Amino acid sequence: MRAISAVNDFVVKFANVNGSGSASANGLFVKAILRSGVPVAARNIFPSNIQGLPTWYEVRVSGDGWLGRRGGVDLMVAMNPQTWDRDVAEIDPGGYLFYDSTKPLPPSKFRDDVNIVGLPLTELCNSAYAEPSQRKVLKNIIYLGALTHLLGIDPAVVEALLSEEYASKPKLIPANIEALGIGLEYARSHMPPLGLQLKKSDAVGDRIFVDGNTAAALGAVYGGASVCAWYPITPSTSLAEAFTSYCKKLRTDADGKAKYAIVQAEDEIASIGIVVGAGWNGARAFTCTSGPGISLMQEFIGLSYFAEIPAVIFDVQRGGPSTGMPTRTQQSDILTCAYASHGDTKHVLLLPEGPGECFEFGAAAFDLADRLQTTVFVMLDLDMGMNEWLTAPFTWDDSKSLDRGKVMTAEMLEAGADFGRYLDVDGDGVPYRTYPATHPSKGAYFTRGTSRDRYARYSEEGGVYVDNMERLLRKFDTAKQLVPPPLSRRAKKQTPYGVIFYGSTSPAMDEALEQLEGQGLHLDAMRIRAFPFPGQVFDFIASHELVFVVEQNRDGQLRSLLINEGGVDPARLVKVTHYDGTPITARFIAGELKARMGSTGAAAQGEMAK
Amino acid sequence: MTYIAKPVFHHPSLKENALGFTRRDYEGKVSTLCAGCGHDSISAAIVQACFEIDLEPHRLAKLSGIGCSSKTPDYFLGASHGFNTVHGRMPSVLTGANLANRELIYLGVSGDGDSASIGLGQFAHAMRRGVNMAYIVENNGVYGLTKGQFSATADRGSKSKKGAVNHDSGIDLVAMALQLGATFVARSFSGDKDQLVPLIKAALRHKGAAFIDVISPCIAFNNHAGSTKSFDWVREHNEAVNKLDVMVGRAPMTAQYAPGEVVTVQQHDGTVLALRKVAADYDPTDRTQAMAFLAERNAAGEVVTGLLYIDPEAEDLHDSLGTVQTALNRLSDAELVPGSAALDKVNAALR
Numbered sequence: 001m002r003a004i005s006a007v008n009d010f011v012v013k014f015a016n017v018n019g020s021g022s023a024s025a026n027g028l029f030v031k032a033i034l035r036s037g038v039p040v041a042a043r044n045i046f047p048s049n050i051q052g053l054p055t056w057y058e059v060r061v062s063g064d065g066w067l068g069r070r071g072g073v074d075l076m077v078a079m080n081p082q083t084w085d086r087d088v089a090e091i092d093p094g095g096y097l098f099y100d101s102t103k104p105l106p107p108s109k110f111r112d113d114v115n116i117v118g119l120p121l122t123e124l125c126n127s128a129y130a131e132p133s134q135r136k137v138l139k140n141i142i143y144l145g146a147l148t149h150l151l152g153i154d155p156a157v158v159e160a161l162l163s164e165e166y167a168s169k170p171k172l173i174p175a176n177i178e179a180l181g182i183g184l185e186y187a188r189s190h191m192p193p194l195g196l197q198l199k200k201s202d203a204v205g206d207r208i209f210v211d212g213n214t215a216a217a218l219g220a221v222y223g224g225a226s227v228c229a230w231y232p233i234t235p236s237t238s239l240a241e242a243f244t245s246y247c248k249k250l251r252t253d254a255d256g257k258a259k260y261a262i263v264q265a266e267d268e269i270a271s272i273g274i275v276v277g278a279g280w281n282g283a284r285a286f287t288c289t290s291g292p293g294i295s296l297m298q299e300f301i302g303l304s305y306f307a308e309i310p311a312v313i314f315d316v317q318r319g320g321p322s323t324g325m326p327t328r329t330q331q332s333d334i335l336t337c338a339y340a341s342h343g344d345t346k347h348v349l350l351l352p353e354g355p356g357e358c359f360e361f362g363a364a365a366f367d368l369a370d371r372l373q374t375t376v377f378v379m380l381d382l383d384m385g386m387n388e389w390l391t392a393p394f395t396w397d398d399s400k401s402l403d404r405g406k407v408m409t410a411e412m413l414e415a416g417a418d419f420g421r422y423l424d425v426d427g428d429g430v431p432y433r434t435y436p437a438t439h440p441s442k443g444a445y446f447t448r449g450t451s452r453d454r455y456a457r458y459s460e461e462g463g464v465y466v467d468n469m470e471r472l473l474r475k476f477d478t479a480k481q482l483v484p485p486p487l488s489r490r491a492k493k494q495t496p497y498g499v500i501f502y503g504s505t506s507p508a509m510d511e512a513l514e515q516l517e518g519q520g521l522h523l524d525a526m527r528i529r530a531f532p533f534p535g536q537v538f539d540f541i542a543s544h545e546l547v548f549v550v551e552q553n554r555d556g557q558l559r560s561l562l563i564n565e566g567g568v569d570p571a572r573l574v575k576v577t578h579y580d581g582t583p584i585t586a587r588f589i590a591g592e593l594k595a596r597m598g599s600t601g602a603a604a605q606g607e608m609a610k
Numbered sequence: 611m612t613y614i615a616k617p618v619f620h621h622p623s624l625k626e627n628a629l630g631f632t633r634r635d636y637e638g639k640v641s642t643l644c645a646g647c648g649h650d651s652i653s654a655a656i657v658q659a660c661f662e663i664d665l666e667p668h669r670l671a672k673l674s675g676i677g678c679s680s681k682t683p684d685y686f687l688g689a690s691h692g693f694n695t696v697h698g699r700m701p702s703v704l705t706g707a708n709l710a711n712r713e714l715i716y717l718g719v720s721g722d723g724d725s726a727s728i729g730l731g732q733f734a735h736a737m738r739r740g741v742n743m744a745y746i747v748e749n750n751g752v753y754g755l756t757k758g759q760f761s762a763t764a765d766r767g768s769k770s771k772k773g774a775v776n777h778d779s780g781i782d783l784v785a786m787a788l789q790l791g792a793t794f795v796a797r798s799f800s801g802d803k804d805q806l807v808p809l810i811k812a813a814l815r816h817k818g819a820a821f822i823d824v825i826s827p828c829i830a831f832n833n834h835a836g837s838t839k840s841f842d843w844v845r846e847h848n849e850a851v852n853k854l855d856v857m858v859g860r861a862p863m864t865a866q867y868a869p870g871e872v873v874t875v876q877q878h879d880g881t882v883l884a885l886r887k888v889a890a891d892y893d894p895t896d897r898t899q900a901m902a903f904l905a906e907r908n909a910a911g912e913v914v915t916g917l918l919y920i921d922p923e924a925e926d927l928h929d930s931l932g933t934v935q936t937a938l939n940r941l942s943d944a945e946l947v948p949g950s951a952a953l954d955k956v957n958a959a960l961r
């Protein structure tokens with residue numbers, strides 16, 4: 001039988017039951033590989049549940065540094081009888097099945113084309129430990145010990161990690177190291193190492209391992225956010241929690257007082273209401289949520305757009321519509337955010353690709369919201385937000401100051417400035433605002449969601465209304481120059497094909513493009529980083545015969561936005577979508593693009609027919 | 611009936627307060643509400659109260675939701691920033707504004723549709739969080755702007771102008787505010803300015819969530835026989851527990867009280883509230899007693915008014931959050947942005 005042989009390039013998937021304490025053992029496994037200098041991409045696949053349901057942890061070891069999901073499994077660590085059949089079926093031919101062999105299973109439960117590695121895990125664990133709580137936790141460490149041997153991980157690295165992990169509870173260290181040893185010793189004396197091997201390298205460098213929600217929260221701290229209102233919802237909850245924890249560390253004054261205010265509101269409507277109130281009053285404020293929360297916030301988002309109040313919303317997207325797939329990933333809130341609320345509205349969207357940009361855009365969003373006096377969305381997704389990614393360390397330029405935008409001060413008012421809250425003095429569509437209590441007798445106005453004139457006086461006259469709506473369009477145009485521009489990458493050879501993508505598709509796309517190039521298939525690529533789309537986006541489309549738009553939603557939402565905003569011929573934009581809730585893979589992208597590049601005419605016509 | 615508040619204020623008094631402002635400085639635009647609307651009387655009472663407590667007009671922020679009552683902030687305190695938010699959501703916007711700048715005085719104006727129907731949740735949560743504000747509900751039991759539908763505060767059995775009978779129980783926002791932990795709870799009547807003005811003064815000076823339910827008859831749609839929110843009905847059933855005098859700063863107590871007639875309470879900011887007892891043995895600092903009294907008089911068909919509960923030592927949301935004294939919207943870049951050295955440490959912890 002074939003046995004896959006690979007060094008620093010394989011996928012290990014752990015099938016566990018949630019609530020079984022496997023997460024920390026699996027986390028240690030990943031850290032041990034990183035400490036060995038080998039890049040890793042790790043993803044939790046978990047249910048909307050606390051205990052008893054299946055959960056998976058997929059670890060891609062990639063010496064070449066590919067961080068997207070590859071697809072396929074080389075080693076399945078099958079610890080969940082509930083999902084045994086599908087877990088076994090998922091292993092690539094020639095791959096490995098690692099399981100608890102304490103109880104014999106009939107041959108029909110196995111496959112002929114995968115290598116079976118049985119560890120009598122329960123038996124080893126129960127003979128070593130009598131207490132149920134110890135058995136539960138240390139069982140995971142025992143299998144970690146066995147894997148250490150099987151994959152050639154240096155046990156000293158794992159032991160060091162265990163000591164760090166339990167540094168605050170040192171009593172637990174010896175027991176964990178002992179459990180690790182039980183698995184390690186059994187494997188050493190009973191099993192040969194697998195064909196999948198880890199070799200120490202130095203490909204990790206100074207990179208950090210962090211999830212996008214944590215990065216975005218840190219970005220909010222550095223962006224000067226001082227008010228946060230939120231309502232718990234997967235997958236955004238950890239963003240608010242990380243903001244809380246970083247604020248405690250970084251924003252507490254010498255007297256222990258908080259230079260921030262965080263409110264867990266009663267719902268998403270109150271969350272955005274608090275943000276709008278704080279933004280109106282001159283503080284930088286944000287909320288974080290997911291699709292259902294965006295649905296609830298619609299009315300306030302319209303108020304922010306029309307009354308021109310800065311607000312920042314982090315949308316960590318999950319599978320929709322409705323409750324959808326709360327613990328699965330998608331990029332399916334693009335359209336609902338771009339055009340949120342009733343009436344004619346358009347909103348700025350920032351589209352980070354991973355934690356690095358979550359931090360960068362997370363901070364920049366507050367400058368943009370103040371500069372443009374409107375809601376700015378930062379669009380994460382579950383894969384980006386809740387999984388840890390290997391990424392370059394965060395950097396900050398200390399010479400940079402926060403951009404508060406056009407704020408009229410008491411001095412300016414005193415000097416006789418003509419203050420019209422909705423008056424376009426600079427031709428960029430952005431008016432001046434005053435904070436409440438700026439001046440005893442000048443600069444006060446009545447903020448409202450109803451139509452009003454340039455001096456904030458209530459009016460339902462058609463001309464006055466249109467004047468204001470046109471100015472809002474000018475302002476949106478101004479945004480094109482302020483948002484992060486798209487990044488493009490030219491193919492090595494002249495090509496009529498282009499591909500557009502965004503967000504967490506990025507790592508899988510990079511890998512897919514290299515695979516395609518290896519097969520002689522060339523595409524120019526553009527990663528869009530914001531809406532409204534700067535002109536380069538449409539130049540890119542115009543300079544190619546066919547442009548694929550790769551997205552993680554059903555309907556090709558960014559493609560619709562491109563067609564709608566740029567007047568692009570739909571036949572030239574081909575939809576490539578992956579929306580089953582799992583992160584998109586390089587294999588999928590390469591496969592789809594290859595197939596469609598082979599039948600260009602058909603693809604274009606098919607799209608036209610739609 | 612001459613309940614039109616405007617004439618009183620269209621003849622500006624030359625009298626100035628301690629800051630040199632006249633009442634005119636506290637007025638706003640001309641009201642567009644119906645002639646005789648109770649809400650205009652409340653606006654007039656707000657103007658009077660702000661004048662009397664020597665408030666700098668621009669140091670107050672006025673916020674409202676949607677509805678007739680929520681239009682009124684345009685009709686008073688023209689030098690203050692105002693925010694007419696969305697229906698039922700004023701409490702959250704006010705909460706956010708207050709978090710951004712704790713140094714201003716916040717006045718929320720709402721109606722019974724705005725606070726007891728669509729906004730009941732936000733009303734409740736702003737009260738239980740102890741947001742430092744004066745929250746006035748101009749309560750007429752009816753939707754005025756959409757012409758006469760019952761609101762959630764309409765009493766069971768009361769009749770609409772078209773003769774329909776309300777079968778749903780009425781929500782008593784005062785009882786709710788008491789239960790939810792508001793630290794200043796009062797009820798008044800738009801037709802009783804002597805009672806209302808001192809209550810507004812005290813509420814504006816109160817630290818914590820101050821709530822005043824003001825019965826404010828709707829001249830157009832809810833002032834007929836069979837309504838329990840009409841001028842006549844409220845006059846007949848009004849049962850005041852006390853009459854309030856508010857002494858700001860070091861102003862000498864000028865009123866003469868008979869022994870045992872008055873209870874004085876000093877608020878955080880030094881304001882002294884002198885409560886002349888009307889109902890015997892009513893203790894306005896006892897929340898449980900207030901709730902029981904209210905339930906009992908309500909069952910007897912009375913509309914209890916006055917300062918029903920006060921916790922003069924109340925804490926507010928900023929106290930619970932432990933925020934700095936400086937308004938968050940005035941924090942400098944250096945106070946907000948931790949800088950690159952701190953970021954290096956964050957990076958190190960993520961390896």
